Amino acid sequence: MGVENGKKIYYVAVANGEISQNSTSSSWDYKIEATDEEVTKLREYFDQIYSSDWKGFYRAHTPYLEYHYDRENDAIDQTNIQVYKMIYELGDEEAKAHIKEQGIISNIEDQA
Template sequence: MEKKPYYVSVQAKTVMENQGDAAYELEIEATPEDIERLKTLFEYMGDFDHGTFMKSHALAFPYHLDPENDGYDTNLRAVYEMMYEWGTPETKRHIEQAGLLRLEPNNEYAKNQSP
């Protein structure tokens, strides 16, 4: 399937086909199947986010011992890995400069890094 531009707000967990529909942080080139995978991750993040919200009203849980936080973080990393893989050069630069991923020499997302 052919890739086309999409505009993504990780904060709002939205993906738009039209640039002017709403605010966005990142521009990517992806297939509709890619976008379905991304939307699924956003749904998982929402589920984990809801779980952390509910816990915040109960007993105090240390962040590092909280499976909901771990799940949210894991999905967030996966989202940024996808954004880097599918991102425009500007999107990739943004992710690199913000330090949102560990881009190591053997990391598949670091292929385009200059030494």
């Protein structure tokens, strides 16, 4: 199912970092239209979140380090903003509306 300009329809589940072309294979949060390169970039963001999350998990045994001083958490926060920015830019109207309703868009606009 092709879309103009080499874009294809994908379904994205943010919590587990899943990107699929099949809307019925698992639950999804957002529908986007993206090129192969854009999907690759989105996958890289999800990989960065996963990697930073594991670093944070191991670091969690350092109780005196507060969240706002933790580089791994900062990396996850910044990458999450990039993920939602991409989803907002590539998403359908429902995706855009949901991101706006969740208040995520103000963070995205701050980062633009």
